Ligand SMILES: [Zn+2]
Protein backbone atom coordinates (compact mmCIF):
# COMPACT_ATOMS: atom_id res chain seq x y z
CA UNK A 1 0.00 0.00 0.00
CA UNK A 2 1.30 3.40 -0.95
CA UNK A 3 0.93 5.84 1.88
CA UNK A 4 -0.30 9.28 1.02
CA UNK A 5 -0.94 11.88 3.64
CA UNK A 6 -2.16 15.23 2.42
CA UNK A 7 -3.06 18.49 4.03
CA UNK A 8 -3.07 22.23 3.65
CA UNK A 9 -4.31 25.55 4.92
CA UNK A 10 -7.90 26.80 4.96
CA UNK A 11 -7.73 28.83 1.74
CA UNK A 12 -5.79 26.21 -0.20
CA UNK A 13 -2.77 28.40 -1.01
CA UNK A 14 -0.48 25.97 0.83
CA UNK A 15 -0.68 22.22 0.34
CA UNK A 16 1.59 19.42 1.42
CA UNK A 17 1.90 15.70 1.05
CA UNK A 18 3.90 13.02 2.81
CA UNK A 19 4.86 9.81 1.05
CA UNK A 20 5.25 7.63 4.14
CA UNK A 21 3.28 7.12 7.31
CA UNK A 22 3.84 9.53 10.21
CA UNK A 23 6.19 8.35 12.95
CA UNK A 24 4.48 10.36 15.64
CA UNK A 25 1.11 11.73 16.77
CA UNK A 26 0.51 13.71 19.94
CA UNK A 27 -1.45 16.24 21.89
CA UNK A 28 0.43 19.25 23.22
CA UNK A 29 -0.91 21.21 26.17
CA UNK A 30 1.86 23.83 26.30
CA UNK A 31 1.12 27.52 26.55
CA UNK A 32 3.01 28.34 23.36
CA UNK A 33 0.85 25.98 21.29
CA UNK A 34 -2.19 27.51 22.97
CA UNK A 35 -1.15 31.00 21.88
CA UNK A 36 -0.26 29.81 18.40
CA UNK A 37 -3.52 27.96 17.78
CA UNK A 38 -6.02 29.73 20.02
CA UNK A 39 -7.27 26.34 21.16
CA UNK A 40 -7.07 24.76 24.63
CA UNK A 41 -4.95 21.93 23.26
CA UNK A 42 -2.97 21.37 20.06
CA UNK A 43 -2.36 18.09 18.25
CA UNK A 44 0.44 17.16 15.89
CA UNK A 45 1.31 14.61 13.23
CA UNK A 46 5.07 14.13 12.79
CA UNK A 47 6.89 13.15 9.60
CA UNK A 48 10.50 13.11 8.48
CA UNK A 49 11.01 16.34 6.57
CA UNK A 50 12.61 14.49 3.65
CA UNK A 51 9.34 12.61 3.10
CA UNK A 52 7.26 15.79 2.79
CA UNK A 53 6.58 17.83 -0.35
CA UNK A 54 5.04 21.31 -0.32
CA UNK A 55 3.05 22.82 -3.17
CA UNK A 56 1.72 26.30 -3.71
CA UNK A 57 2.71 29.32 -1.69
CA UNK A 58 5.55 29.18 0.78
CA UNK A 59 4.38 29.24 4.38
CA UNK A 60 5.25 32.21 6.59
CA UNK A 61 7.08 31.43 9.81
CA UNK A 62 7.24 32.83 13.28
CA UNK A 63 9.13 31.78 16.37
CA UNK A 64 12.18 32.20 18.53
CA UNK A 65 15.11 29.88 17.87
CA UNK A 66 15.04 26.87 17.95
CA UNK A 67 11.27 26.75 17.40
CA UNK A 68 9.61 27.88 14.19
CA UNK A 69 5.90 27.67 13.49
CA UNK A 70 4.58 28.04 9.98
CA UNK A 71 1.25 29.45 8.90
CA UNK A 72 -0.57 30.76 5.83
CA UNK A 73 -0.16 34.51 5.43
CA UNK A 74 -3.51 34.70 3.61
CA UNK A 75 -5.91 32.70 5.77
CA UNK A 76 -3.86 32.54 8.98
CA UNK A 77 -4.17 28.80 9.41
CA UNK A 78 -1.32 27.22 11.38
CA UNK A 79 0.54 24.60 9.35
CA UNK A 80 3.47 23.07 11.19
CA UNK A 81 5.95 23.19 14.03
CA UNK A 82 9.67 22.72 13.57
CA UNK A 83 12.52 22.61 16.06
CA UNK A 84 16.07 23.31 14.85
CA UNK A 85 17.41 20.71 17.30
CA UNK A 86 15.46 18.02 15.43
CA UNK A 87 15.33 19.67 12.03
CA UNK A 88 14.98 16.40 10.15
CA UNK A 89 11.42 16.27 11.51
CA UNK A 90 8.28 18.30 10.82
CA UNK A 91 5.14 18.28 12.93
CA UNK A 92 1.94 19.25 11.13
CA UNK A 93 -1.07 20.55 12.98
CA UNK A 94 -3.55 17.69 13.14
CA UNK A 95 -6.24 20.05 11.87
CA UNK A 96 -4.18 20.87 8.76
CA UNK A 97 -4.41 17.26 7.61
CA UNK A 98 -7.09 16.43 5.03
CA UNK A 99 -8.15 13.36 7.03
CA UNK A 100 -7.54 14.31 10.66
CA UNK A 101 -9.55 11.31 11.82
CA UNK A 102 -6.69 9.11 10.60
CA UNK A 103 -4.17 10.37 13.15
CA UNK A 104 -5.27 9.50 16.64
CA UNK A 105 -2.78 10.98 19.12
CA UNK A 106 -0.77 8.44 21.11
CA UNK A 107 0.57 10.66 23.91
CA UNK A 108 -0.16 13.88 25.80
CA UNK A 109 2.73 16.36 26.01
CA UNK A 110 3.29 19.24 28.43
CA UNK A 111 0.54 18.21 30.83
CA UNK A 112 2.40 20.46 33.28
CA UNK A 113 0.78 23.37 31.41
CA UNK A 114 -2.61 21.74 30.80
CA UNK A 115 -5.68 23.88 31.48
CA UNK A 116 -7.36 22.58 34.64
CA UNK A 117 -10.83 22.44 33.07
CA UNK A 118 -9.67 20.64 29.92
CA UNK A 119 -9.65 16.91 30.61
CA UNK A 120 -9.47 14.15 28.02
CA UNK A 121 -10.74 10.81 29.24
CA UNK A 122 -8.24 8.38 27.72
CA UNK A 123 -5.49 6.07 28.90
CA UNK A 124 -2.65 7.60 26.84
CA UNK A 125 0.71 8.28 28.45
CA UNK A 126 1.12 11.78 29.87
CA UNK A 127 4.44 13.60 29.76
CA UNK A 128 5.31 16.63 31.86
CA UNK A 129 7.18 18.19 28.96
CA UNK A 130 7.88 17.45 25.31
CA UNK A 131 7.19 14.09 23.75
CA UNK A 132 9.47 14.09 20.68
CA UNK A 133 13.00 13.41 21.95
CA UNK A 134 15.59 16.21 21.59
CA UNK A 135 19.37 15.79 21.65
CA UNK A 136 20.61 16.19 25.19
CA UNK A 137 17.44 14.92 26.84
CA UNK A 138 18.10 13.28 30.19
CA UNK A 139 16.22 10.02 30.30
ZN1 LIG B 1 -4.29 29.74 3.41
Ligand SMILES: [Zn+2]
Pocket residue numbers: 028029030031032033034042110
Ligand atom coordinates in the same frame (compact mmCIF):
# COMPACT_ATOMS: atom_id res chain seq x y z
ZN1 LIG C 1 3.16 22.75 22.60
